[in-house]
Amino acid sequence: MATDEDRLLGDLAERLRHDDPRFFHALEAGTPYPPREYRHGTAWLTLAVALGGLALGIVIGHGLLIAGGLVLAGIAGHLFDPDRARARTGRGTPPPSW
Template sequence: MPRSEDERLVALEARCACDDPLFARAMSIGRPRRPREFRRTGAWWALAVTTAVLIGGVIVANGLLIATGLVGVGLAAQSLDPPS
């Protein structure tokens, strides 16, 4: 016996609320918010900080800072890559 459309919508809403509660709450009050996959504010901050560490390492000629900056910039840039 096929399920009703209301049951499917309730199941979809419950799954969305479990996956991304902020998005589900924003949709329920009528003010949509970008889903978690497309919120990248933290990644931009990480990129800015690690770029500053990299530049600081180059200025003071410290290999450890340069290596840390390169690894951090790589990780931050990878987190900016859109989900496939």
């Protein structure tokens, strides 16, 4: 007979499998793989393009390129946020009120 702890661990494993299947399968196989919160490849690429566009806009004096670079830099900053999925879905606990 399964105990409450076994049921809770099973629920936790199922939630992990649903939230980040790549990490779950790597954990199950015993091969380390960073969780989704620590994978920032797209964010780094977006930041590099943003800085390139911003620098080019400053060098040639084109306001639209400067604005585009700043917008892309803001998007890249948002992609670095580890809690962006929680903010998008509204799940999770609210921040503590000091």
